[in-house]
Amino acid sequence: MLRVFWCILLRDLTLAMRRRTDVLTTLFFFVIVVSLFPLGVGTERKILQMLGPGVVWVAALLASMLALERLFAADYEDGTLEQMVLTAQPLSLLVLAKITAHWLLTGLPLVLIAPLVGMQYHLTSDAILVMMMALLIGTPVLSLIGAIGAALTLGLRGGGILLSLLILPLYIPVLVYGAGAVEVSSVDLADIRPYLTLLGAFLLVAVLFAPLASSAALKISLE
Amino acid sequence: MRFTTEDVRLPMLEVAGLECRRGDRLLFAGLDFTVSGGTLLHVRGANGSGKTTLLRALCGLFSPDSGEIRWNGASIRSLGEDYRRDLLYFGHSNGIKGDLTGIENLRVAATLDGDPVDESAIWSALARIGLAGFEDLPTRMLSQGQKKRVALARLLLSGAPFWVLDEPFTALDTAAVELLEELIAGHVAGGGLVVLTTHQEVGLTSGQVERLLLGS
Numbered sequence: 439m440l441r442v443f444w445c446i447l448l449r450d451l452t453l454a455m456r457r458r459t460d461v462l463t464t465l466f467f468f469v470i471v472v473s474l475f476p477l478g479v480g481t482e483r484k485i486l487q488m489l490g491p492g493v494v495w496v497a498a499l500l501a502s503m504l505a506l507e508r509l510f511a512a513d514y515e516d517g518t519l520e521q522m523v524l525t526a527q528p529l530s531l532l533v534l535a536k537i538t539a540h541w542l543l544t545g546l547p548l549v550l551i552a553p554l555v556g557m558q559y560h561l562t563s564d565a566i567l568v569m570m571m572a573l574l575i576g577t578p579v580l581s582l583i584g585a586i587g588a589a590l591t592l593g594l595r596g597g598g599i600l601l602s603l604l605i606l607p608l609y610i611p612v613l614v615y616g617a618g619a620v621e622v623s624s625v626d627l628a629d630i631r632p633y634l635t636l637l638g639a640f641l642l643v644a645v646l647f648a649p650l651a652s653s654a655a656l657k658i659s660l661e
Numbered sequence: 662m663r664f665t666t667e668d669v670r671l672p673m674l675e676v677a678g679l680e681c682r683r684g685d686r687l688l689f690a691g692l693d694f695t696v697s698g699g700t701l702l703h704v705r706g707a708n709g710s711g712k713t714t715l716l717r718a719l720c721g722l723f724s725p726d727s728g729e730i731r732w733n734g735a736s737i738r739s740l741g742e743d744y745r746r747d748l749l750y751f752g753h754s755n756g757i758k759g760d761l762t763g764i765e766n767l768r769v770a771a772t773l774d775g776d777p778v779d780e781s782a783i784w785s786a787l788a789r790i791g792l793a794g795f796e797d798l799p800t801r802m803l804s805q806g807q808k809k810r811v812a813l814a815r816l817l818l819s820g821a822p823f824w825v826l827d828e829p830f831t832a833l834d835t836a837a838v839e840l841l842e843e844l845i846a847g848h849v850a851g852g853g854l855v856v857l858t859t860h861q862e863v864g865l866t867s868g869q870v871e872r873l874l875l876g877s
Contacts, residue, residue, distance in 0.1 A: 445768075446769075449758075452765070453760050453761065457760060515754075516754055516757065517752055523722065524722070524750050526743070526746035527742075527773055
């Protein structure tokens with residue numbers, strides 16, 4: 439089981455390394471969206487500090503959205519997805535491996551670059567640390583929930599727009615608690631615990647159910 | 662091959678009352694047939710008569726509107742992973758990644774099939790299929806026929822008794838067609854079961870060939 443998980447994970451990482459632009463696009467999109475706000479609303483310290491957490495999270499949602507379409511599309515086009523469905527391995531395990539690779543390539547870079555974008559919003563080092571923690575727990579949830587939408591809209595014309603309409607509303611809880619954690623950290627650092635705990639709970643539920651739901655959706659899309 | 666011995670029951674595929682529709686169009690209805698190991702089932706029919714749909718239904722990729730498909734007496738829906746372990750499907754798309762080399766593609770395929778990955782077996786399979794010297798090239802650099810050969814190398818590596826091949830001969834040159842015919846004949850002679858669609862004749866030296874005409 440673990441061997442199969444590793445095999446798919448390494449395969450997707452290898453593929454991404456041979457086509458690096460896809461990974462970099464997401465990252466640059468995130469950086470640019472976040473950087474546009476200070477340019478648009480001015481450099482007032484107070485306003486930026488207030489906007490910061492929300493903007494970073496919204497940009498993270500959009501960036502993860504942007505990358506989602508490619509999660510299954512390439513494998514669908516060249517027929518490798520069909521072969522995966524037909525192997526004697528549980529499809530949800532393969533899907534979980536693909537989602538993990540997807541997060542490592544599109545979610546983790548956002549976490550790592552968060553300090554850089556946080557500085558543009560005059561966020562304190564504590565706030566930046568909290569933001570990184572919240573992103574670290576929250577972005578895998580985005581990839582997991584997004585996978586369900588990506589599987590459902592696979593092979594549809596104009597699937598990209600439909601995908602956003604399907605998935606963005608489901609991202610709201612992550613956005614609320616993720617941005618909330620950073621906001622309350624400016625009042626009292628001890629207050630962030632319930633926020634991070636709730637994000638953790640989302641993550642556990644998503645890890646359990648998203649691969650199952652995605653693999654069911656994939657089977658429907660392949661018919 | 663391992664399923665040839667007398668004490669092992671030959672694999673058997675039964676199709677009962679199969680009906681498939683694409684949208685509103687009825688492709689075929691009331692399709693019944695039984696084939697067992699050592700047989701090549703050649704599915705024929707005009708373009709659009711439902712050959713690919715039938716093959717996809719046999720794999721469980723397409724749910725038929727009614728009827729049942731049984732493998733060794735049990736419905737393929739209830740068998741699930743046990744059925745897929747016995748099955749090798751070769752569809753219209755090659756199912757290989759263009760950015761991976763032939764070796765890497767076959768390594769992934771072997772791992773997914775649950776077989777222990779034997780590097781030397783993969784290398785010799787590629788050599789046998791006529792791709793010696795191309796092992797380390799990303800498959801997108803290869804020609805159509807060569808890509809198809811990479812995909813067909815899976816036939817050499819897999820131990821699955823039931824092969825479903827959809828138009829396996831297209832884009833192949835005469836040498837590759839001969840090799841593939843030889844592989845199919847060897848599989849059938851070894852007690853395996855092959856269902857394929859093609860517009861050309863497949864010569865078999867042993868075993869029996871059954872024909873199924875769709876759209877009549």
